[in-house]
Amino acid sequence: MKTTTFLLATSALTLAAGSASAIDLTFVSWGGAYQDSQLKAYAEPYMALHPDVKIVWDESSAEAVAKLRAMHEAGNLTWDLVDVTVSDSIRLCDEGLAKEIDFDADLAPAPDGTPATEDFGATLQNDCFIPQIVYSTTWGYRTDKVGDTPPSTICDVFDLAKYPGKRAMQKRPIDNVEWALYCDGVAKEDLYSVLGTDEGVARAFAKLDTIKDQVVWWTAGAETPQLLADGEVVMGSTFNGRLFSAIVEQKQPIAMLWDMQSYDLDGWIVPTGLAPEREAVVMDFLKFATDTQRLADQAKYISYGPARASSAPLVGKLEGTDIEMAPFMPTDPANATNVLHYDYTWWADHRDDLDAKFQAWLAQ
């Protein structure tokens, strides 16, 4: 009895002593292969350098905005670093839920000394968002169902005569209305001024109407690869990383159509209201995890392009294989000949409005 009590007491003491110096951080991400790539490229090397830091993961990025707001209102913040898309970061920044970043001071410069703001360039979209990767929403098609002339432009999606069959599209207006207007003859630089008018929106929906009864609408990124694999659809849009694993890892008869791929960004935000000592560790992690080498390392595990210009030349092969990653990167020059840079700020203003119109259009 006595020994047990003694053992219990000492182990409790050790635990207490251990937790006094160590720090547990909760990072929020998307789960799956993407979170694994962050774990391998950023978190594990960082924890190896700092044994007193322990990182645990929460797979809640999809509901991050709502949850952060709820935590803020309840005054009980349990997250230290959150991975979000750039459009969510605009909302969080506007709501005062994300900390403003001084990019040049808080992030590491490129190896040649280029300051962070220049190295990240156009991927810096607002005061709170620290970019990690460039991904894109693009199209995949069944190589065995498109005949001898596979689709080569985005407008082939709207060509039912040439490519009959169903298409999978995301159940939201973003990207879809841009593609529709572009294929209706609107120049790329005029897309948002046209969309800003009621006639422009009607025009986009009219174009989408031409394929509406052939569209399967998806909400989760995994649906399109499954629909393509089952032969439910001939072509479908999804995130390029999903298509990569369907093609390379599952060896499905699928190929990618990069024309008018829609660039999007994913990155970190630091929640406001962290205790100063936690914030210091988080900022230190960020400086490490967003430097040139670390961003390039992430591309070993997943086919998303690093957000820094200086990381691009360092992108190599898929870890443990002979597969070159570059041809699957949205940022690869061969893939990036015609890219849709969707306008985050415009969408931040008009998303709710267009979404209501889009839902009403769907319900017709």
Add this chain to the structure above:
Amino acid sequence: MTDTVDTGPMRAADGTPLKVSLARALRRQKIRALALVAPLLIFVLVTFIAPIADMLFRSVENQIVHDTLPNTVRALADWDPSSAETPGEPVYAGLAIDLQTAAEMKAHTRLGSRLNYEDPGISSLFRQSGRNVDDFGKAAMKELVAADPAWKDGATWGNLLGTDKWVEAQTAWGADKTGLQPAFKARSGVAGTLPRTLGAYALFAADARESGRKSALESKPWPALATALEQDLRAAAPESLSALEGIDTALLARTRDAVDAAAPVDYRADFLAMDKDWASPDVWRTIRVFSPQYTAGYFLNSIDLEKTYEGITKRPPEERIYVTLFVRTLWMSMLITFCCLLLGYPVAWLLANLRASTANVLMILVLLPFWTSLLVRTSAWKVLLQQQGVINDLLVWLGLVDDGHRLAMINNQFGTIIAMTHILLPFMILPLYSVMKTIPPSFLRAARSLGATPWTAFWRVYFPQSVPGIGAGSILCFILAIGYYITPELVGGTQGVFISNRIAFHISSSLNWGLAAALGTILLAAVLLLYYVYDKIVGIDNVKLG
């Protein structure tokens, strides 16, 4: 017997009337009973009822406009929203102060996203204007400091606007900086003479108090204070300034002369130069319509109406969705409930009438889906129902369906009905089963032996006794069905989604919690109404869960 007549009221042993004594004993018992359930009651109130009430309250709450733009809202009351003219200079002058204080507290973007729900584009307008709006204040501060450098000092502002006692307490706090800073108290008389400055300073002091690092007296004064003071000094009569007690009136008089000598700022022109949207009457109409502290706007939006300066109007046809979705949610939930009943009734009957060993196996089959993930079950239906799926393949193989015309059974209402009926079936079977178990089989045999046909025996004898189970199962299924959103989202396509999908969207994506709360309140009210109707028609006493 006769002697009891005259003794008056019956009395207990201690002489108190029996009635009183009995009531006291009962009351004690009631209190004891209440104390026993109190932990649960308080738990339910605190963790369930209160959060729901708080969430629902958001459907009418709208303080943000009034609190963030107090000066603007006050000045805007004089503007005629039906005019095509933009409001006058006082509104822009008020906005110059409000937007600066809001930007200091980072509240302008929050207000922008609130108003953006009503008028797309306002969010950017506020975000961008907030970046440069302190140019007004910096210019005004320069002017003040030129008149007297004391304005650079936080203490000058504190002495002018706070009570002597507050300044004293604040100084004492500054010495050791422990605990919370004392709450700001305004000097008497300032509110009448320097209202704008006082309003801005109260926010400044509160902000310093909240950040907790520096005393308000030591903090660098916000540029917004200079804008406010400049406006106040221009508006105030000289004698009202000198009548202020306990402050450096000479400083105020000197500053006033300097302000008067300078050319007044044209706030309207400057705002228009900042962003031409400030000239749009629509922006001002939106701010005006949504300036009251409580609004019916969210509720109107949830039934496809909108609040404008002209009153309540219908939304444009291409934006009307909510009524359609409410109606669809209700009728599809009823249909799903009916399908559950149709399929569940015979199964429950079998369960109740088979031998115990066989019934147990059957029971496990009923419960099995309960133990499987909802997503797995929904995905399984996709595999079965899709056009290249198992059922279509089978039909084509049998030659019942032509390969070119495979049936569309998913991503439409049919898919939602099938998948949800399957998911909700156990909720119908279990209450039915527990009621049927209590109906003695001898009743049916008796009916048959008295000459009833099998149908009459079932319909006149068995069925009426199973009605309480039908009631319970239907209520359970229906209430669960109208709140579902994952399954409709995955298999509903465009025609099979429910109102809950929109609620989920507004909670987690658009952050329009007010609208989500209004939609939720309407849904809750509809359920309670249906429950009431059900009670009137069938009677809630006729519901049995077992």
